[in-house]
């Protein structure tokens with residue numbers, strides 16, 4: 391009885407046509423995968439560099455498990471910090487060129503832990519309208535006033551900064567690469583405005599870690615802005631192929647986060663397998679920039695192929711390439727047809743993107759072969775004709 395509302399809410403989801411069973415992956419994550427029993431070219435994972443199933447990461451995870459166990463059974467601040475946790479943080483700080491770094495359990499917990507340490511009551515957060523859900527939740531937890539500026543609109547950001555000069559602290563926060571459109575934040579302007587108006591600058595590089603910058607250091611390196619952005623959040627869960635989030639910033643802020651970042655204080659630390667595999671991924675990114683070059687080569691080839699077929703790829707500047715269909719049902723049907731033709735590319739509709747902007751989102755990886763990309767483009771052409779948009 392008390393839970394009657396659940397069935398009603400589920401009926402409502404079904405009525406809207408958005409209730410979906412989870413798709414099941416019955417192979418390892420990779421450029422080709424078995425999804426719901428069908429072998430397809432996979433264009434929907436965040437495994438940009440093909441590291442999720444890399445033998446070197448797996449070996450590191452197995453060896454760490456053998457030596458250090460399956461779990462840590464403690465939070466970092468009690469007895470859940472092993473030397474390898476500190477090693478990963480040192481390696482990431484060096485990789486990012488910052489004084490220090492602290493790792494959280496995920497990118498999501500990183501944002502929800504860090505933002506409330508930076509600002510609170512009496513402060514204001516100025517946030518890009520298309521920022522990720524974990525940023526939005528982190529902002530809510532912070533209890534600061536939240537203001538939004540239209541996506542990438544630097545005039546509006548400056549206006550907000552002018553209007554908020556009486557607040558105690560101000561935090562400007564943006565995704566580095568936006569997950570639904572694949573466009574890049576105007577970081578040079580954001581850095582300049584934050585400096586001019588004495589605001590804290592914060593970039594979430596979840597989709598830029600392992601993607602932007604020569605070795606995948608992220609959006610700050612991409613623009614040559616080292617030392618000019620106060621807080622860089624990254625993830626170990628996407629291109630890095632494992633799991634985790636991190637903040638690369640000043641020694642002082644890391645020390646404060648270790649005392650105040652609630653997920654760090656109250657949720658168990660990463661198992662040895664996760665930490666060791668992430669360290670191995672950093673080794674690979676440092677030693678093999680050609681992986682990132684291959685990712686970009688594949689992204690360019692695929693994007694140009696889609697455009698040549700006549701698809702609308704929106705504002706994408708990165709390996710995230712949307713194919714914008716418009717109408718919600720048509721986008722879902724397009725995704726279904728692609729699947730029939732051997733390609734998995736997730737359909738995305740309102741509320742994740744605006745109404746009338748429904749799309750399938752593609753992410754190629756460094757691990758896709760030329761053959762994979764050619765076959766995928768062929769499937770896009772067939773599916774486009776099948777639903778009558780080409």
Ligand SMILES: *Cc1c(COP(=O)(O)O)cnc(C)c1O
Nearest residue numbers: 496497498522524596625627634
């Ligand atoms: C994916 C994503 C996250 C969450 O990262 P996880 O490590 O998967 O928790 C956070 N921020 C942005 C911008 C993301 O795209």
